[in-house]
Amino acid sequence: MWKNHPKALPYLFLSEMWERFGYYLMIGIFTLYLKDVEAGFAMTEKESSDLYGTFIALVFLTPFLGGLIADRYLGYKKSIIIGGLLMGVGYFLMGVHNITVLYIAMTLVILGNGFFKPNISTLLGNFYSKAPYLDKKDEGYNIFYMGINIGAFVCNFFGAALKIALGWQWAFMAAGLGMFVGVLVFVLGSKHYHGYEQKKGVQPGDMPFSKILLYxxxxxxxxxIIGWLLKGTASDTNPDSYIFGSDSTDAFIFACIPVVAFYASLYFRAKAEDKRPIGALLAIFSVVILFWAVFKLNGSALNTWADRYTDREVSGSTQAVFSSLKLSQELEYKKDTIEKYDEQFRLQKVDGAVQKEVAYPLYFRNVAAEKKPQDGATISVWATNLSQSINPGWVILLTPLVVAFFTWLRGRGKEPGTPTKIAFGLLISALSVLVMVAAVNAGGNGAEKVSVWWLIANYGIITIGELFLSPMGLSVVSKLSPPKITSLMMGGWFLATSIGNKLSGVLASLWDTYPDKANFFWVNFGLLMIATLMMFALLRQLNRVMAEKGLK
Known part of the structure; x- marks a missing residue:
């Protein structure tokens, strides 16, 4: 796999693998931790989803600034190391059960990702900018993407075992340790980066940093601040008169306006030869926002689906294995207690109140009557966050197949262009949501739990869409960006991801407002179909721009 690629690829692959080990371990338990009434912060579904959405949005907003600083002042190597260290410290602090420390930890992760994420992707792209690796860029990014997902797959097993055996703090510490290992691996590969990681400096025509700060x-x-303070019209469904759903959402959307305006100005200020490539990238950025809005529900709404609506009971030899590895926990069924909370839940839904977490396992609430244990008996259920390994597991399995498929098409001169791959990725992703609509119907709209195979099928289909889109997005940014602003445009890709992530949090926070959960997923399907139609409408123009630069 490595012999036809730059010698730096294994080090970047492993660095990103360990970085993603830490990040996705943290993401897999984040909302569960926030909602835990005994060792977490007892947040509601809406509160935890809103904070989750804001957090992952800001995590992908700061690459705009991190890419700019790396391009002009620090260079890629220093930026990646600084970013990794900040994230590692942030993960360690997340386990401290104090709301102020939690926000400090989140801030460190947000800033650290800003330095790390765009620059390691750009550094990788630099190795494929000339012969003999020029025609292997898409394949290189696919391999790199598989490394990301190896870390994302393995981490949840460590997170589950440490949380069950020792508590939340130890799981967060494992995330920090993984990040530090990633930094160490990156430093060990330093000799292979020479000539590819230097800063570009301020180029003629670049906006001075003082103006970026000012404007x-x-x-x-x-x-x-205006978004946070500004209020809309109060109503029965919006008593706090938020404009977009919460103070943090209002603030985020308003804060994005100057950044989006800056990226638009790059097009209008660009040289003639750069104008069309920049315009093409901005169009792609706009479309993929809707993909990320749905895809990032994996850490919120789909995590809730795994926790509340999926049959997670294990027995026999499976239970013995899971129990020995600390991947499952015992739940005691108390008939009187669960019936009491069932009644409270129904009354709250009738009154329109938000369901608060309770210090009793709600798992039994929608277990079929014939499957409920005897009063006082216990069952063993696998840890919820293990469901977060389904998507990266599919990525590991499917990446070689997708790479081989496109290699086969390339050999016959029929490989589609990168924009076409992205368009089909959106379409495939839309189809995946239909699986969840079927899952809702199979469970009688939450009346009974359903098999985990529904989640596995949903993730399997959307993973194909992801492999057509996400690594291709990184590749097309590297291909089309004017050389002097490559990291800045990579930051633009992550800005689109950021906005999509926040929209994902907004969508997830509406979960309790949909009595029929199928309608929640139909909304997601509609958003992805809108993105699909937009991308197919842009294809001719995007492919023409790629052809003008001698690319596919």
Missing amino acids: ILLPSVGFG
Whole structure:
């Protein structure tokens, strides 16, 4: 796999693998931790989803700034190391059960990802910018993407075992340790980066950083404050008169306005030869926002689906294995107690109140009557966050097949262009949501739990869409970006991801407002179909721009 690629690829592959080990371990338990009434913060579904959405949105917003600083001042190597260390410290602090420390930890992760994420992707792209690796860029990014998902797959087993055996703090510490290992691996590969990781410096025509601070960053902060303070029209469904659903959502959307305006200005200020490539990238950024809005439900709404609506009971030899590895926990069934909470739940839903977590396992609430244990008996259920390994597991299995498929098409001169791959990725992703609509119907809209195979099927289909889209997105940014602003445009890709992530949090926070959960998933299907139609409408123009640069 490595022999036809740059010698730096294994080090970047392993660095990103360990970085993603830490990040996805943390993401897999984040909302579960926030909702835990005994060792977490007893947040509601809406509260935890809103904070989750804001957090992952900001995590992918700061690459805009991190890419700019790396391009002009620090270079890629220093930025990646600084970012990794900040994230590692942030993960360690997340396990401290204090709301102030939690926000400090989140801030460190947000800043660290800003330095790490765009620059390791850009550094990888630099190795494929000339012969003999020029025609292997898509394949290189696919291999790199598989490394990401090996870390994302393995981490949840460690997170589950440590949480069950020792508590949340130890799981977060494992995330921090993984990040530090990633930094160490990156440093060990330093000799292979020579000539590819230097900063570009300030180029003629670049906007000075002082102007960026004055015209973008400060206005962004100002707009965010306005969004936080500004109120809309109060109503029965919106008593707090939020404009977009919550103070944090209002602030985020307003704060994005100056940043989006900056990226639009790059098109209008660009040289003639750069204008069309930049325009093509901005169009792609706009479309993929809707993909990320649905895809990132894996850590919120789909995590809730795994926790509340999926049959997670294990028995026999499976139970023995899971129990020995600390991947399952025992739940005691108390008939009187669960009936009491069932009644409270029904009354709250009738009154329109938000369901609060309770210090009793709600798992039994929708277990079929014939499957409920005897009063006082216990059952063993696998840890919820293990469901977060389904998607990366599919990525590991399917990446070689997708790479082989496109290699086969390339050999016959029929490989589609990168924009076409992205368009089909959106379509396939839309089809995956139909699986969840069927899952809702199979469970009688939550009346009974359903098999985990529904989640496995959903993730399997959307993973194919992801492999057509996400690594291709990184590749097309590297291909089309003007050389002097490559990291900045990579930051634009992550800005689109950021906005999509926040929209994902908004969608997830509406989960309790949909009595029929199928309608929740139909909304997601509609969003992805809108994105699909937009991308297919843009295809001719995007392929023409790629052809003008001698690319596919």
